Amino acid sequence: MTEPILLDYNNMMAPRLGGRGIEPARLDAAASRFRAAHEEVRRRRENGELAFFELVDQEATIREILAYVDVVGQDFDTVVVLGIGGSALGTTTLQNALLPAFWNELDDAGRKGFPRLYVLDNIDPTTFGAFLERIDLRRTLFNVVSKSGTTAETMAQFLIVRDRLARAFGDDAFKRHLVFTTDPEAGILRRLAREEGITAFPIPPRVGGRFSVLSPVGLLPAALVGIDIRALLDGARAMVERCDTPELGANPAGLFATLQHIADTALAAPIHVMMAYTDRLYAAADWFRQLWAESLGKRRDRTGAEVFRGPTPVKALGATDQHSQVQLYMEGPFDKTVTFLAVREFPTDLPIPHAYPGVEALAYLGGHSLAELLQAERAATAQALASQGRMNMTIELPGLSAHTLGQLLMMLQIATVYAGELYGIDPLDQPGVELGKQLTYARMGRGGYTAPPAPRPDPRWIAG
Numbered sequence: 001m002t003e004p005i006l007l008d009y010n011n012m013m014a015p016r017l018g019g020r021g022i023e024p025a026r027l028d029a030a031a032s033r034f035r036a037a038h039e040e041v042r043r044r045r046e047n048g049e050l051a052f053f054e055l056v057d058q059e060a061t062i063r064e065i066l067a068y069v070d071v072v073g074q075d076f077d078t079v080v081v082l083g084i085g086g087s088a089l090g091t092t093t094l095q096n097a098l099l100p101a102f103w104n105e106l107d108d109a110g111r112k113g114f115p116r117l118y119v120l121d122n123i124d125p126t127t128f129g130a131f132l133e134r135i136d137l138r139r140t141l142f143n144v145v146s147k148s149g150t151t152a153e154t155m156a157q158f159l160i161v162r163d164r165l166a167r168a169f170g171d172d173a174f175k176r177h178l179v180f181t182t183d184p185e186a187g188i189l190r191r192l193a194r195e196e197g198i199t200a201f202p203i204p205p206r207v208g209g210r211f212s213v214l215s216p217v218g219l220l221p222a223a224l225v226g227i228d229i230r231a232l233l234d235g236a237r238a239m240v241e242r243c244d245t246p247e248l249g250a251n252p253a254g255l256f257a258t259l260q261h262i263a264d265t266a267l268a269a270p271i272h273v274m275m276a277y278t279d280r281l282y283a284a285a286d287w288f289r290q291l292w293a294e295s296l297g298k299r300r301d302r303t304g305a306e307v308f309r310g311p312t313p314v315k316a317l318g319a320t321d322q323h324s325q326v327q328l329y330m331e332g333p334f335d336k337t338v339t340f341l342a343v344r345e346f347p348t349d350l351p352i353p354h355a356y357p358g359v360e361a362l363a364y365l366g367g368h369s370l371a372e373l374l375q376a377e378r379a380a381t382a383q384a385l386a387s388q389g390r391m392n393m394t395i396e397l398p399g400l401s402a403h404t405l406g407q408l409l410m411m412l413q414i415a416t417v418y419a420g421e422l423y424g425i426d427p428l429d430q431p432g433v434e435l436g437k438q439l440t441y442a443r444m445g446r447g448g449y450t451a452p453p454a455p456r457p458d459p460r461w462i463a464g
């Protein structure tokens, strides 16, 4: 499935929303601003600052990954990714979208001999401890993923796992259960890889965490479970080529960024909901939530002035959240856009049987299918929102394949750097998470870090 994905933004436009929404003239006027944003992105890309674009051409890395998979593939029936944020969400997205549902519950034949895949991002000891108790270490490969090689959560997980492996297999043999994905030069993981002889794949230096899904961060675990990583990159490359144009109307990432930016800054709609109408893209909505939030939520603009900018992304799932969120989207404040993630075709479908012909509340369902019902609910929700002047758009994938997912992931990454230009902020940094990290280091006694004492809580403001 290599057809292009579509962006239908009819329901963002004022003539479709009874006057609310974006006036066509405003979108036309935004075209020249977009042209400038596109030019700046092109310049930064040529400067090597936006290295995620170049991930579409990494044949040597693909060959290295596939060679590694060939060698170790048969040895393990479980792969565990240890990583967090951008080092985890992309892999979960690939797994969720491209592997059969309930993959980890299938037997070897069901998985065609490929391993189970778990992505453990959090450090809740109840989950992490329980997980380690129930796996067979002898048949498990741990992929430790950290660009910086210093992230406290991932390093803590690594230390626990390393200790268990070393105790189980001895000081040397444990290493074959580990593979790192990290910076090619810097960081403690790279040093350990060199000193201890542990295999390590490189994350290109200028590819940041949330833009790394198409680097070995996502590609290695994907290849280990049999996902077609070349097709993924082919799809991403097709999107890079589509977005080569500075013409707003022909550039899907440009349109997505521009529409969201106008909604936020001109129409007071800073909440950007991504609502997947297939379970298989729910993790993609989660991945997008991090990409949009961490890239665009910034205190300072590119000149250093305080601006406190950034939309708030929200993830949702159809049809489930029709029974949870849609009331708010329909009748709450006009502060949101909703982007539906749709697939034109489902790989499997279930007919709904005819039964109870005399019971109208059931009879109308008979003869249809679950996919038809889900598609009808998506179309109905979009129409209902539009009828109430609620901005919404649909990204439609012809079907869900490595190629179409590659297109989607690349489209949203390119949109994020365009949006960075439109907001006037740097989408590649995340200074706002530093302070919390430093205070954590200080509380955990890391050398060189001190924290001012936290103010004593006032008992008048504690209930219970």
Ligand code: PA5
Pocket: 084, 085, 086, 087, 145, 146, 147, 148, 149, 150, 151, 154, 208, 209, 210, 211, 294, 430
């Ligand atoms: O997007 C980002 O940069 C972050 O979300 C990082 O991916 C996250 O903090 C993990 O960092 P690292 O890969 O260095 O362990």
